[in-house]
Amino acid sequence: MAATSIIADGATELASSDFTLAAGESTTISIRGHGGKNMRVRIQCKQSDSTYTDFGVLDAQNTVVVLSAPGVFRAVRMPSAVSFGVDRS
Secondary structure, X not given: OOOEEEEEEEOOOEEOOOEEEOOOOOEEXXXXXXXXXXXXXXXXXXXXXXXXXXXXXXXXXXXXXXXXXXXXXXXXXXXXXXXXXXXXX
């Protein structure tokens, strides 16, 4: 699967749209750009009451994560001094 932007380049807090993984599916979430040391993206899963729970973080040292559990997910870019985006493939 080709990489698709789920959060456009920017420096403000912004959440991606929800995306769903069925049993047996996986996806890769990665930081795009060179945002520097203060890049931070929270990976969240949606609960049955429609709230979100943080369960992972992308940052300058950990720029990629593979999700492989069924559920509804989103990424949230945290405010940064420089612009960066988030891709999904």
